[in-house]
Amino acid sequence: MSLRTAWVIYRKEILDLLRDRRTLISMVVLPLLVMPLLIGGLSYFMARTERKARETAHPIAVRREIPLSGLLEALSDAGLVPEEAPEPRTAVSEKRAEAGVEVAGSEAQPRVKIYLDRTRTTSEVAANRVELALNRLKEQRVREGLHSMGVSSEVLTPFAVEKVNIATPKRMAGFFLGTLLGYLMVLLMLTGGTYPAIDMTAGEKERRTLEILLAAPASREEVVLGKMGATITAVFVTAILTVTSFGVTFALGARVAEFRAVTSQLPVDVPAVLLILVTLFPLSVLFASILLALSLTARSYKEAQSYLTPLMFLVIMLAMVSTLPGVELGPRLAVIPVLNASQLIKEILMGAASPVTIAVTFGANLAYATGAFLYAVWMFKRESVLFRI
Amino acid sequence: MFGPDMISVRDLAKVFQDKKRGPVRAVDGVSFDVGRGEIYGLLGPNGAGKTTTLRILATVLAPSRGSATLDGLDIFRDGRRVRQRLGFLSGDMGLYHRLTPRELVAFFGRLNSLDGARLRPRMDELFSLLGIHEFADTKIDKLSTGMRQRVAIARTLVHDPPVLILYSTHVMEEAECLCDRIGVIHRGKIRAVGTIEELRARTGKSRLREIFLDLLSLAEGDGG
Known part of the structure; x- marks a missing residue:
């Protein structure tokens, strides 16, 4: 096998790819835009919704079968707008009120029900504020009762309780952003390699260029090596651009008020970024090999796309596991491809990745990548695949 | 009349496995020789088996049986x-439609181990001969069919090969004018070989x- 010939093929494939609009979109435009759009958009809408929920005077439907003194004042004091309504439940379901309050039971033992619609954030926020106002009212009543009996209100707090978050702000930010990056990264890498892989295999069959290439002096191994190199490049360039876009988004985002709480805690850490990229290299080879081998079995672009859809779902599922709370990368999870990379990115950003899991992840992905690479080479030697009749 | 054999094919056969039809004999014991020039x-x-035979000769497909040499080399x-x-x-x-003629021909030249010193003059010569210079740096997908055909010919000739396999579905009159000898292939077997005069x-x-058509109907009469 001549590396020179593989290099000739590699250079031609890269030139060809750089002129393909679909590849450029998935390999360059998407990774560069997804991060700022997603993070910017999310932060903006989250901040706006939260502010709106906090500042808006929510209408609250109130029905009192028995009197509960101080109720309307307590709600008003909490910035809410209590309105008498015959059926608070219906008022909430018909969106005339964000939450409903119904006082029933007996005068000696009143029972208060709060109605809310959990599918609406504003309803949830309003109900929380109602609950808080009611608790305040309840506490005030208890204090008044104790006072009339001559008991100090200190009996209400025999001891104080305080929760202390020991996670450093960096770790918190790493957890939040790492989850996002870990998931998005593997997805973008796969989409970044999809079009190049299809173009170089099923695309060549469809355009009838594969036969001409195979009739040229290059050996099958050299052809695969050139194409594989180009696909790996596409996948890895996607990874580099995603990380870069992520870093730039946060560096610039730190200037925006809504971002600052999160971004200022995560300085762009060059060794961490390099470690992420090193970890992702075997995954790039694995993705490139599987994408090439699968799309080679297709006769046309469209057919290849339909073959790759299940792969996309599988990768999404594996990557999603890493977004679940409580998942920690032990040596066992570290051998599951895709999941291991997503999770490791998260742990690296949190500053919590152990050398053992890094090594196991790298080693496992390298083994899968080697297997997939050999499989792709084997596929390129099969006539029934190259010339499907 | 012609030099020693450039192509020599002996009892070549190719069987494909088709899921529905079972084994399909695309080429079934083909033999022929082509002299130098x-x-x-x-x-x-x-x-009939033309494409499969030519693909085997181009080493793109492996035969199920038989042998063949090209310029004395075992394929x-x-x-x-x-x-x-x-x-x-x-x-x-x-x-490759996203490349220019210059990039495409250079790519195939390099695959054939032509380096810059030999590649450039060869491309220059072919581009002049075929009138490609004026669109040599325009992407192929912008070219007319005629221009593309010239590029394809330049691509085929860039390494100055002693053997050419030109596969086309062109009119038969072209074959009548151009070919020194004609072999008629049908259902994987050569049914007749000869000069136009001999076949007449x-x-x-x-x-x-x-x-x-006459030879094909004779072949049908032989039971295919």
């Missing part, structure tokens, strides 16, 4: 050297189209 036309209807053992001596042009042209004498027909 000779233009040999392999004619046959759709599915199975010396695949790379055989391909270096071969220019393969199919009817579809097989061009054999069938009593004058035009190649009539000769061809």
Whole structure:
């Protein structure tokens, strides 16, 4: 096998790819835009919704079968707008009120029900504020009762309780952003390699260029090596651009008020970024090999796309596991491809990745990548695949 | 009349496994020779086995049986050297549309181990001969069919191969004018070989189209 010939093929494939609009979109435009759009958009809408929920005077439907003194004042004091309504439940379901309050039971033992619609954030926020106002009212009543009996209100707090978050702000930010990056990264890498892989295999069959290439002096191994190199490049360039876009988004985002709480805690850490990229290299080879081998079995672009859809779902599922709370990368999870990379990115950003899991992840992905690479080479030697009749 | 054999094919066969139809004999014991400087036309209807035979000669497919040499080289053992001596042009042209003619021809030149010092003058010569210079740096997908055909020819000839396989579905009259000898292939077997004159004498027909149809009906009469 001549590396020179593989290099000739590699250079031609890269030139060809750089002129393909679909590849450029998935390999360059998407990774560069997804991060700022997603993070910017999310932060903006989250901040706006939260502010709106906090500042808006929510209408609250109130029905009192028995009197509960101080109720309307307590709600008003909490910035809410209590309105008498015959059926608070219906008022909430018909969106005339964000939450409903119904006082029933007996005068000696009143029972208060709060109605809310959990599918609406504003309803949830309003109900929380109602609950808080009611608790305040309840506490005030208890204090008044104790006072009339001559008991100090200190009996209400025999001891104080305080929760202390020991996670450093960096770790918190790493957890939040790492989850996002870990998931998005593997997805973008796969989409970044999809079009190049299809173009170089099923695309060549469809355009009838594969036969001409195979009739040229290059050996099958050299052809695969050139194409594989180009696909790996596409996948890895996607990874580099995603990380870069992520870093730039946060560096610039730190200037925006809504971002600052999160971004200022995560300085762009060059060794961490390099470690992420090193970890992702075997995954790039694995993705490139599987994408090439699968799309080679297709006769046309469209057919290849339909073959790759299940792969996309599988990768999404594996990557999603890493977004679940409580998942920690032990040596066992570290051998599951895709999941291991997503999770490791998260742990690296949190500053919590152990050398053992890094090594196991790298080693496992390298083994899968080697297997997939050999499989792709084997596929390129099969006539029934190259010339499907 | 012609030099020693450039192509020699003996009892070549190719069986494909088809899921529905079972084993399909695309080529079934084909033998023929082509001398140096000779233009040999392999004619046959759709599915006769032409493409498979030519793909085997180009070492793209492996035969199920038989042997073949190209310029004295065994096509199975010396695949790379055989391909270096071969220019393969199919009817579809097989061009990379996002490349320019210059990039495409250079790519195939490099695959054939032509370096810059030999590649540039060779491309210059071919581009002048075929009138490609004026669109040499325009992307192929912007070119007309005629221009693309010229690029495909330049691509096939860039390494100056001693053997050319030109695969096309062109009119039979072209074969009549161009070919020194014609082989008629049908259902994977060679049914007749000879010069146009020999085939005329054999069938009593004058035009190649009539000769061809006559030979095919004879083959059908033989039981395919």
